[in-house]
Amino acid sequence: MFRIYNGVKWMKIIICSAFCATIALCVYHNWVHAREVDMLEDSALKVHRKSRHYRDELSYQESITDGGPENLPGKMKTDENILDLEEAKKKIRELEMRIKQLEGSTTRRFPDVKFLNYRTRKRILITGGAGFVGSHLVDQLMMEGHEVIVVDNFFTGRKRNVEHWIGHENFELIHHDIVNPLFIEVDEIYHLASPASPQHYMFNPVKTIKTNTVGTINMLGLAKRVGARVLIASTSEVYGDPEVHPQPETYWGHVNPIGPRACYDEGKRVSESLSYAYAKQEKVQVRVARIFNTYGPRMHMNDGRVVSNFILQALRNEPITIYGHGEQTRSFQYVSDLVEGLVSLMASNYSMPVNLGNPVEYAIKDFAIKIRDLVGGNSHLIYSDAVEDDPQRRRPNITVARKQLNWQPKVSLQQGLKRTIDFFHKELLRSSHSNRNMFQPPEMSLDNAFPSEKVSKTVAN
Numbered sequence: 312m313f314r315i316y317n318g319v320k321w322m323k324i325i326i327c328s329a330f331c332a333t334i335a336l337c338v339y340h341n342w343v344h345a346r347e348v349d350m351l352e353d354s355a356l357k358v359h360r361k362s363r364h365y366r367d368e369l370s371y372q373e374s375i376t377d378g379g380p381e382n383l384p385g386k387m388k389t390d391e392n393i394l395d396l397e398e399a400k401k402k403i404r405e406l407e408m409r410i411k412q413l414e415g416s417t418t419r420r421f422p423d424v425k426f427l428n429y430r431t432r433k434r435i436l437i438t439g440g441a442g443f444v445g446s447h448l449v450d451q452l453m454m455e456g457h458e459v460i461v462v463d464n465f466f467t468g469r470k471r472n473v474e475h476w477i478g479h480e481n482f483e484l485i486h487h488d489i490v491n492p493l494f495i496e497v498d499e500i501y502h503l504a505s506p507a508s509p510q511h512y513m514f515n516p517v518k519t520i521k522t523n524t525v526g527t528i529n530m531l532g533l534a535k536r537v538g539a540r541v542l543i544a545s546t547s548e549v550y551g552d553p554e555v556h557p558q559p560e561t562y563w564g565h566v567n568p569i570g571p572r573a574c575y576d577e578g579k580r581v582s583e584s585l586s587y588a589y590a591k592q593e594k595v596q597v598r599v600a601r602i603f604n605t606y607g608p609r610m611h612m613n614d615g616r617v618v619s620n621f622i623l624q625a626l627r628n629e630p631i632t633i634y635g636h637g638e639q640t641r642s643f644q645y646v647s648d649l650v651e652g653l654v655s656l657m658a659s660n661y662s663m664p665v666n667l668g669n670p671v672e673y674a675i676k677d678f679a680i681k682i683r684d685l686v687g688g689n690s691h692l693i694y695s696d697a698v699e700d701d702p703q704r705r706r707p708n709i710t711v712a713r714k715q716l717n718w719q720p721k722v723s724l725q726q727g728l729k730r731t732i733d734f735f736h737k738e739l740l741r742s743s744h745s746n747r748n749m750f751q752p753p754e755m756s757l758d759n760a761f762p763s764e765k766v767s768k769t770v771a772n
């Protein structure tokens with residue numbers, strides 16, 4: 312009896328040790344491969360450089376004689392070069408082959424996502440998932456262990472924002488415009504697709520209206536067919552230029568239906584109306600988030616909204632441009648707070664619209680000074696023409712979110728802006744590097760290709 316017990320005990324020890332040794336071996340194997348790939352890439356680069364040097368020399372020699380290298384006076388030297396070039400090319404081919412083999416056997420690394428079993432794991436569609444807010448939501452839901460399907464037409468979204476998930480078994484990226492119907496099976500839909508920066512949504516107003524009307528009908532129709540719950544990303548712009556301050560969800564708004572912002576304001580208002588029509592008539596479960604001004608990393612350099620504009624101008628030591636008198640106010644929330652709010656709203660039983668925003672309010676000119684101080688440059692403020700129909704005051708009343716979702720923003724403006732400044736600082740370094748490597752015809756400099764915006768009135772501060 313004792314011998315059997317001892318035998319089983321040893322068996323267990325042996326199996327455990329074998330298991331641990333296998334894991335350690337796999338990790339070591341991957342590490343060795345990754346190092347080898349790096350080293351090989353390094354040598355391939357060196358050989359490439361050498362071969363380029365030979366090619367340059369050959370073409371120079373060809374250029375000084377019409378008859379090609381064999382007719383050159385320095386024939387011996389050219390022959391050697393041709394031989395060296397062939398040798399280098401052969402070496403490159405071998406190294407490239409080896410790199411390919413190694414890369415094929417090295418597994419890609421992803422962040423550690425939570426494991427959910429088939430009962431708790433959901434299939435979640437995010438329209439506009441490659442955009443600024445959408446991609447942060449993707450990160451959150453992927454980390455929670457769900458299957459995430461991103462649909463984007465890449466008008467303002469970028470593959471770069473979600474590329475760290477490409478290849479993960481829980482992730483799928485579909486290039487599709489939701490103005491056309493989509494047939495897939497999902498449990499939840501976050502409908503975020505729409506340009507959100509005034510400059511972008513005014514660029515093609517008809518398309519903005521189509522996305523927020525036809526696109527929303529397509530998503531509500533999909534939700535109806537497959538029984539999914541759908542969250543519509545609405546906006547504080549449904550309140551227009553508000554006459555009630557701060558704005559509660561019960562306020563009906565003050566919108567110019569034929570102004571330049573109408574494509575977005577009215578588009579989102581129709582989007583809300585459609586949601587509640589589908590809820591009443593077709594029993595679709597809808598959630599509506601009215602999103603206030605949001606900022607954070609992954610905003611586009613050409614976003615055109617106030618946070619990215621001011622930070623970039625301050626980082627480049629350019630004047631900070633305020634549209635109008637600068638007394639107009641906004642309240643800014645950091646993107647991670649918004650994502651938390653969206654996820655809580657989707658999970659809640661509350662189906663009426665909910666404001667998601669940070670109630671700390673700033674006059675735009677004070678906001679400009681805050682950013683300049685944080686960046687530390689010496690940009691001065693200049694004032695240009697006011698934007699037509701620009702809302703003069705905006706601040707959310709978040710009583711409903713606090714009560715129904717137990718949600719409120721956590722990230723202070725100071726913290727959030729520091730992270731965003733850091734992000735844009737890195738973006739500037741990246742773009743200056745790619746500018747250096749960009750092909751430029753001699754007669755056209757980059758400054759001529761992308762003239763900076765002109766400002767009409769100037770007041771130094």
Ligand SMILES: O=c1ccn([C@@H]2O[C@H](COP(=O)(O)OP(=O)(O)O[C@H]3OC[C@@H](O)[C@H](O)[C@H]3O)[C@@H](O)[C@H]2O)c(=O)[nH]1
Pocket residue numbers: 507508509546547548602603604605615616617618620621632633634635639641675698701702
């Ligand atoms: O360079 C700039 C940019 C903007 N501004 C001003 O800063 C304020 C904020 O402008 P933004 O362009 O960032 O955004 P807006 O608040 O007008 O619209 C935003 O509202 C909420 C969201 O739903 C949308 O992201 C967007 O429509 C405006 O008063 C604008 O005139 C400047 O003074 N200078």
